[in-house]
Amino acid sequence: MKKLIAYYSRADENYFGGQRRYITEGNTEKAAKMLAELTGADLFQIEQKVPYAADYDTCIAQAKKDLQAGARPELVTLPDSLDEYDEIYLGYPNYWGTMPMAVYTFLEHFDFSGKTIHPFCTHEGSGLSGTEKDIQRAAKGALVARGLSIYGSSVDQAKPALEKWSKKD
Template identity: 75%
Template sequence: MAKLVAFYSRADENYFGGQHRYIKVGNTEKAAKMIAQITGADLLKIEQKVPYAADYNTCVAEARKDFQENARPELVNLPTDLNAYDEIYLGYPNYCGTMPMAVYTFLETYDFSGKTIHPFCTHEGSGLSHTEDDIRKTAKGAIVEEGLAIHGSTVDNSKSLIEGWL
């Protein structure tokens, strides 16, 4: 069966080791594209109907509010099902010690029974936190493998790290 790289990523103003910097392509998207290229997997970007603000501080406040309210942001451009895939690489930035709430929406939309999920996240010091367990709790029936944490500020140089994980 086919492989899928499903990812949530955010461009615009981002945090890089103590500074804010504008980027055109999000760090998680860069890692997702590397994984897709190496594995031959299809790509699926998880996108909110109402995206967070381009300004970093406003985005953080919006994401924190969604986290505190356990919100499930509405998503756009999702496939009807994921039946064609048995192996899914799931990418996301670490928000509030977990995944962005939009990733929870994605995981709750589909039946992951019997599918293998390979989590990967970008971060600036938080690592995977407890996201592997969060995925196990949310994507019931899925086999969740050991994840990969990539420092977002070094993602452009992470190909060998990703290859080693794969």
């Protein structure tokens, strides 16, 4: 069976250890691409049809509003099926102690029976928070493996940690 890396990532203005700066490739996307090199897994980007604003303050306000509303944003596309995959690496930034709501849209669309989800998140101090439990609730039938948290500001140096983590499960 094949492996899939499904990830949500955001470029534009981001927060890095107390400072903001514009980036052209999101931190989670960088980690997902490193993981793909290490595992040979296919990549799928979870993208909202209506993306959050480029401005950081506006983005976090939009993300918080979606969280409070329990929103399930429409996605640009979804895979037709996940049948050919038995392992799914799920990458996301930590937004307000959980995943972006678009990740819930993805998870709730499929039956994950017989599949293992390996969560990894980027953050600037929140770690995984309760996301492993959130995934377990949203991904019907999945076995959720131990996750990995990566500081977004250190993502360029994350390959050794990703390699070690991906070989444990």
